[in-house]
Amino acid sequence: MITVLLNLIVALLVAIVLPVTGVMAWYWSVPLGLLCFIAVQIGITLVLRRRMASVSAAVEAITKQAQARMHAKLQRWRTKPVSSAKLAEAELTKDRDAMIDEIRAVLAPLYRYRLWIPLMDRQLATMELQFAWQKKDYARVDELLPRALLIDPMLVCIRLARMWQKDATDEELLKVFRKSVRRARYDTTALLYATMAWMMVRHNNIDEAFRLLNEADERNEHPVIKQNRDLLANNRVNQFSNAGFGDLWYAVGLETPKVRTARQNRQTAGRYFM
Numbered sequence: 001m002i003t004v005l006l007n008l009i010v011a012l013l014v015a016i017v018l019p020v021t022g023v024m025a026w027y028w029s030v031p032l033g034l035l036c037f038i039a040v041q042i043g044i045t046l047v048l049r050r051r052m053a054s055v056s057a058a059v060e061a062i063t064k065q066a067q068a069r070m071h072a073k074l075q076r077w078r079t080k081p082v083s084s085a086k087l088a089e090a091e092l093t094k095d096r097d098a099m100i101d102e103i104r105a106v107l108a109p110l111y112r113y114r115l116w117i118p119l120m121d122r123q124l125a126t127m128e129l130q131f132a133w134q135k136k137d138y139a140r141v142d143e144l145l146p147r148a149l150l151i152d153p154m155l156v157c158i159r160l161a162r163m164w165q166k167d168a169t170d171e172e173l174l175k176v177f178r179k180s181v182r183r184a185r186y187d188t189t190a191l192l193y194a195t196m197a198w199m200m201v202r203h204n205n206i207d208e209a210f211r212l213l214n215e216a217d218e219r220n221e222h223p224v225i226k227q228n229r230d231l232l233a234n235n236r237v238n239q240f241s242n243a244g245f246g247d248l249w250y251a252v253g254l255e256t257p258k259v260r261t262a263r264q265n266r267q268t269a270g271r272y273f274m
Contacts, residue, residue, distance in 0.1 A: 051110075052123060058106050059127065066099035067247065074257070089256070100131045122149050133158045133253060138165075153192040156180040157252045160195055164254065170203055190220040194242045195252055197228065201240050206232060209240075 015033030019025055070092055077088060107128060113120050125147035132140040141162060150156050156176070163173055177196045181189055193216030200209035213229035216222075224244035231239050242249045243257075250257050 048120070055106060055110065056127070059103050062099060062102050062106070066095060066102075070095050071247075085258075096134055100135050103131055104128070122147050125149075126151075126155065129155060130158065130251070133161075134251065136253075138162070150180065151183070153180070153184055153188055154248070154251065156184075156192055157195045160199070161253050164199055170200065170205055170208070173199055174208075187220060190216060190222040190225055191245060191248055191252070193220070194224060194228070194245060194249070195254070198240070198242055198254060201232075201237060206237060 012033060015030045019029045073088075073092065073095075107124060110120065110124055125144045126149045129141065129144045129148045132144060141158070145159060145162065148155060150159055160173060160176060163176065173196065177192065181192055184192065193212055197209040197212045197216070200206070200212065210229065210232045213225055213232065216225045217229055224242060227244070228240050228242070231237070242255070249255070
């Protein structure tokens with residue numbers, strides 16, 4: 001905002017000083033001052049856009065590399081199970097926290113521009129929110145949520161999940177959901193509907209969950225949506241699962257992926273020979 005104020009002051013000076021000094025008539029100086037304001041703002045916006053694009057690319061690269069490493073570990077543990085699920089979870093948590101710390105280091109230099117560039121604070125809050133959520137830094141999440149631009153369905157899911165943690169009512173959850181789903185594109189709402197349906201199932205509001213999944217199926221072509229809708233239609237509520245969304249679902253933080261241990265493998269093998 002400081003940049004906007006300084007830019008406005010310069011534009012006013014141009015509009016006032018030029019006619020006062022006799023350099024230019026006021027009917028020319030006012031449009032010139034307005035043009036100066038617009039030109040500088042466009043320049044700032046372009047510079048910010050390029051800077052944010054490079055930061056976003058760096059964050060995306062860090063995220064992809066870290067997720068690839070964690071995914072490789074999960075795949076390895078499926079074929080060669082670990083001795084303890086707690087140790088596996090601790091190792092994944094360590095990898096995730098290292099990724100988030102690296103991302104925060106990339107974002108940190110931009111925070112000094114928050115007061116200078118419009119919407120910079122909101123953009124940074126939007127970028128950091130998902131990583132604070134993954135790290136389970138709930139105090140930071142609560143600080144970021146009011147400033148973040150909750151346009152992406154994943155960020156809306158995080159808001160819903162945080163409300164869930166605070167024991168929000170169905171009415172409160174559905175109010176936020178409805179407002180968000182109206183603004184989302186038709187082919188991007190599958191996870192949002194799945195999250196809301198999961199919450200309704202956990203609250204034993206099966207009719208509402210079924211209605212949501214029917215609506216979701218009209219807006220998205222997703223096998224998990226169809227499968228869960230059919231399960232509810234056939235009264236197989238206990239088989240309802242969003243695991244088919246993979247990492248996207250587990251990033252919402254309402255459930256954690258199950259890691260198979262060596263002990264479970266031995267127990268399973270034993271049953272085959274009984």
